[in-house]
């Protein structure tokens with residue numbers, strides 16, 4: 001199957017945005033007056049949840065008014081936090097069409113569409129001019145992308161000189177095989193984990209200077225937000241995962257415990273040496 005279709009088939013769900021609104025209504029939320037907190041049980045779609053987002057934000061030293069690109073932005077949870085907590089102008093790019101639609105709808109419902117925009121597209125072919133952003137941000141996306149050289153080339157291209165790259169990702173651990181399915185891949189077809197050292201080298205070779213690099217459990221945690229239960233209904237991360245959520249979650253935990261996976265958090269700066277993707 002063609003790669004974009006494989007990603008859409010893995011993550012996509014028909015009518016996800018409407019499903020989210022119904023689920024929130026079921027637990028008594030007023031969907032015409034949603035808050036960021038209402039979305040917190042599920043909108044940070046990565047290990048470590050909101051804490052991991054805030055930690056990366058502190059590490060990369062965000063400033064008000066910067067132009068930030070969130071690559072593989074999911075349903076826009078990190079984008080909304082970066083816009084409201086730090087005053088960044090955020091553009092999210094996302095390959096899964098139904099995630100992109102949900103990101104737009106939820107952001108509009110929170111009245112944040114003037115600060116954040118979303119585009120449906122592929123990180124390997126970023127639809128932006130050279131030197132458009134001050135910061136490229138990505139959380140738990142790298143493991144779905146095989147051609148990382150091209151990815152970092154694209155990230156380098158759209159960054160302004162001295163712009164920063166902030167990344168957080170699950171990586172290959174010392175034991176190289178995985179238990180499947182996991183939340184981010186049902187089979188090896190969509191799993192492109194590499195060891196942290198290889199990633200670090202690749203980013204540097206792509207024209208970046210390292211500012212911070214944290215490996216292992218200190219770089220992330222396996223916890224995610226807890227579901228919220230009310231009126232006999234529950235809303236949690238499983239809303240983004242159509243099939244076998246509990247098995248995928250358990251396999252993710254097992255992969256980490258058995259050192260099949262690890263985490264990295266890294267901050268880099270674009271060096272002056274410009275290189276076309």
Ligand SMILES: C[S@@+](CC[C@H](N)C(=O)[O-])C[C@H]1O[C@@H](n2cnc3c(N)ncnc32)[C@H](O)[C@@H]1O
Nearest residue numbers: 044045046072073074095096122123139141144
């Ligand atoms: C585990 S989710 C993380 C979502 C978001 N970064 C977050 O932390 O909430 C991985 C996301 O990467 C997206 N993705 C995977 N490959 C991509 C690509 N080549 N271009 C853009 N998005 C991609 C998927 O559609 C999915 O939404």
